[in-house]
Amino acid sequence: MSVKPETANELFSGPFALGTLSTGDGTAFPALVDRAGQALDLRAALGDPALTMRELLERWQTALPRLRDLAVETGLPRRPLSEFRVLAPVEPRQIFQSGANYRQHVIDLHVAHRDPSDERSDEEARAEAAEIMDRRAAQDLPYMFIGLPSSVTGPYDDVTLPQWAAKPDWELELAAVIGRPAHRVSPAEALEYVAGYTIANDLTDRATVFRRDMPQIGTDWLRSKNAPGFTPLGPWIVPAESVGDTGDLQLTLKLNGEVMQDESTKDMIFDVARMVSYASQSARLLPGDLVLTGSPAGNGMHWGRLLRDGDVMDASVTGLGAQRTRCIAEEA
Secondary structure: OOOOOOOOOOOOOOOOEEEEEEEEOOOOOEEEEOOOEEEEEHHHHHHOOOOHHHHEEEEEEEOOOOOHHHHOOOOOEEEEHHHHHOOOOOOOOOEEEEOOOHHHHHHHHHHHHOEEEEEHHHHHHHHHHHHHHHHHHHHHEEEEEEEOOHHEEEEOOOOOOOOOOOEEEOOOEHHHHHEOEEOOOOHHHHHHHHEEEEEEEEOEHHHHHOOEEEEEEEEOOOHHHHHHHHHHOOOOEOOOOOOOOHHHHEEEEEOOOEEEEEEEEEEEEEOHHHHHHHHHHHHOOOOOOOOOOOOEEEEEHHOOOOOOOOOEEEEEOOOEEEEEEEEEEEOO
């Protein structure tokens, strides 16, 4: 099932974006999408009948100039997006997730979850949290962990809320899509390895984040974040050259039409370049991989309102389009 917006081609930056579409028989293919909502099948345009989005990203440096030409070339067979299903734009091999990367969000959490015996005022607790954030930024140590590709779903697909997920929550994020193998790259060069950007909603079951049976071990990201469909992705990959500076993009998430998250990437503690660089110090990033950059203030825990059966989330990031996903409770 899908609750696809009436205008699937919500405006994106630049002359074109990339998506993965499927036909009625389920065959998926990479497409160039223009701002008029027309899709060009890149298998035919690039002469590769088996082409996938990941393979396109693996040849990104040579493919990008050709994509620029195709975007303005006339006479090519384009079809309306309405004729296709929009899938997640890429199947990543690795997903690098991050937490506690928006200053206001972390401060809110610090105040909301402080020890009940703490008699300080909220203002004092917020000041302490702000000081902690400043120290983290100076130490250059983002908080990152690994997600599973099997959690990825399309931008308009229904999301199943598992029976065991007592506190499912939303986390709208800007995601960088890797276009070149990257290992131990510096922040100064990190953006050279980013092909483009897309939207991710990194759903989390708050009830299973911490292992209550093993508090000394800490967080359980496997269970809390990696259920099938817990990472709605897309709709598009917008080339980095069209997005430009990612330092002031607005992230907005609405729940049943009500704004819950509405924050700029200016509030990030670590910018995209530092996040990509940090991930590459330990791992080898591959074309098509995702680097999620954290979620701003306004999660369900902040509002005291978590996801329920029938909820609809509308999520957008400046220049990247918009996604809409409906929550469906898993049947007993």
